[in-house]
Each structure stands twice: as structure tokens, then as C-alpha cells.
Amino acid sequence: GAGVSQSPSNKVTEKGKDVELRCDPISGHTALYWYRQRLGQGLEFLIYFQGNSAPDKSGLPSDRFSAERTGESVSTLTIQRTQQEDSAVYLCASSNQGAVTTNEKLFFGSGTQLSVL
Amino acid sequence: GQSLEQPSEVTAVEGAIVQINCTYQTSGFYGLSWYQQHDGGAPTFLSYNALDGLEETGRFSSFLSRSDSYGYLLLQELQMKDSASYFCAVRRQAGTALIFGKGTTLSVSS
Numbered sequence: 001g002a003g004v005s006q007s008p009s010n011k012v013t014e015k016g017k018d019v020e021l022r023c024d025p026i027s028g029h030t031a032l033y034w035y036r037q038r039l040g041q042g043l044e045f046l047i048y049f050q051g052n053s054a055p056d057k058s059g060l061p062s063d064r065f066s067a068e069r070t071g072e073s074v075s076t077l078t079i080q081r082t083q084q085e086d087s088a089v090y091l092c093a094s095s096n097q098g099a100v101t102t103n104e105k106l107f108f109g110s111g112t113q114l115s116v117l
Numbered sequence: 118g119q120s121l122e123q124p125s126e127v128t129a130v131e132g133a134i135v136q137i138n139c140t141y142q143t144s145g146f147y148g149l150s151w152y153q154q155h156d157g158g159a160p161t162f163l164s165y166n167a168l169d170g171l172e173e174t175g176r177f178s179s180f181l182s183r184s185d186s187y188g189y190l191l192l193q194e195l196q197m198k199d200s201a202s203y204f205c206a207v208r209r210q211a212g213t214a215l216i217f218g219k220g221t222t223l224s225v226s227s
Contacts, residue, residue, distance in 0.1 A: 033215065042204065042219035043160065056214050091159065104150055104208070106215065108159040 002026075004109035006092050012115045013082055021077040021112045025094030032075050033093045033106065034067055043091065049075065082116045089113050119143040121218035123205055128224045129195050137190045137221045139205035147208040149181050149188045150215065155201045163190065163203075192223070200225045 005024040013019050025032050034046040045059035049069045060066070064082075069075040079086055093106040121141045129135040139149065148167040152160040164172050166181035166188060178191040192199055202220040209216075 035217070043206075043217040045214050045216055048214040050212055053212065059214065093160075104148055104165040104215075105162045106150075106152075106160075108161070110159050 004092055004094050004107050006090075006109035006112050008112060009110065010113045010115075012117065014117055015084060016081055018078065018080045019082055019114065021079075021090050021092075021114070023075045023077070023092030023094075023109060025073070025075070025092070026096075026107055028072075029094035029096050029107070030072050031095045032069055033095075034075070034077050035091045035093065036088045037091055037111070038088045046077070046090075079114075082114075084116050087114055087116045119207060119209060119216045121205055121207060121216070123203075123218045123221045125219070126222045126224070128226065131195055131197060131225060131227050133195050134191065134193050135195060135223065137192075137203050137205075137223070139188045139190075139218060141186050141188075141205070141207050141218075143186075143207055143209045143216075145209035146183060146186075147210050147213070149179075150206045150208075151177075151179050151190045152204045152206060152217070153201050154204065154220070160204065195225045197225050197227065199223060 007022045030051040032049040035043040037043050047067045048056040064080045067077045089111040091111045093108045095106045123139045150165045151163040153163050154160040164179040171180045176193045181188040202222050204217045204220045206215050206217045
């Protein structure tokens with residue numbers, strides 16, 4: 001597609017339920033990032049996929065959070081047993097591995113607004 | 118670990134010049150980026166500095182001093198549409214994650 005696509009755009013769930021958030025990066029982009037942004041706050045790094053390398057999972061806040069990526073395409077962020085503090089916008093971004101400047105330019109999706117009741 | 122410091126808020130008037138500073142502490146340094154995010158929108162890339170000096174893109178410029186672990190974003194001829202949050206971000210080495218600061222909210226008034 002033309003840009004990074006995330007679905008759903010909004011998700012309301014009950015505390016304790018599991019949720020799956022999907023990200024479709026720009027075609028050909030080898031790098032994919034997940035960030036969390038609470039209301040009025042900065043972007044909190046969660047996980048980073050780069051080509052065939054092992055993902056950098058150092059930002060995942062707990063073992064309730066996990067993410068997978070199929071090759072260089074779709075990624076899914078899963079949050080198990082959701083808690084109210086998980087409520088936030090979850091942003092996905094991708095970038096193209098190539099010249100340094102293009103690799104450093106991240107393209108963000110519009111995010112998934114997760115609300116845990 | 119990595120940490121980035123930037124002011125939480127900056128206010129200015131239309132037509133003015135504003136500078137948003139960013140200091141960072143990282144184990145290793147690969148480059149400093151700047152992103153803009155309008156309320157309710159997705160962050161968009163503004164600039165990237167890997168070497169010392171000034172990079173200019175239209176009304177926006179970004180500066181880096183690696184020896185001082187410091188950079189800034191300079192916005193000239195401010196317009197109302199520049200009201201947004203601005204984030205600096207660092208990568209400590211190639212192939213590692215891009216880490217963002219907490220952001221600076223810029224409010225431009227007429």
C-alpha cells in the first residue's frame with residue numbers, strides 16, 4: 001500500500017481480555033517498529049524488527065506483550081490479559097533499509113487507540 | 118541506557134523563530150532525528166543529523182554537536198500550522214531501535 005496501515009483504528013476491550021493489533025508496513029520496508037503513546041506523552045519504544053535479524057524486544061514492558069512479524073510484511077502485536085494501564089495509542093512505523101538517510105526516515109501508521117475498561 | 122531531554126513546552130508568535138533543544142545520553146551514537154506530530158495525528162519525519170553541523174530544509178533546520186551530545190531544531194517564520202509536538206530521537210548504533218524523547222509542545226499564537 002501507499003502507507004503504513006494499522007488495524008483496528010480503535011479497540012475497546014475489557015480488563016483481562018487478549019487483544020491483537022495489526023500493522024501492514026510499506027511494501028519493501030525491512031524495518032518495522034512498535035511504539036506506545038499514552039495521552040499527552042512521548043513515544044515509548046516496544047519492539048523493533050530488522051530484516052532477518054533477531055528482533056529487539058528490549059522495550060516490551062512485561063511478558064504480557066509479544067509481537068511477531070511474517071518475513072518482511074505484516075506484524076501483529078499481542079497484549080494478553082489486558083490491564084487499564086495498557087490503554088494508549090499503539091503506533092507502528094516502517095523504514096527502508098538502504099542509504100542511511102532513507103533508513104532513518106520512519107513512516108508511521110495512524111495507530112490503534114486501545115481502551116481497556 | 119539512553120535518555121533524551123527536551124523542554125516540555127515552548128510558545129511563540131507567528132513569524133518568530135524558535136529553537137527546540139535536545140540533549141542526549143547514550144552508550145554509542147549513530148544519529149539524531151526530529152519528528153513532528155500534530156494533535157491526533159501520526160508522527161512525521163523532519164530531519165536527520167549524523168554529523169556535526171546544520172541541516173536545512175526550508176523553514177526548518179536541525180543542528181548537531183556530537184561532542185556536546187546536543188542538538189536543536191530551529192523553526193523560522195513560524196506559522197499557526199507549526200503548532201504541534203516535536204520529538205528528538207536517537208539511535209545508538211546501526212541496527213538498533215530508535216528511541217524518542219518525551220516531546221516538546223509548540224504553541225504558535227497570532
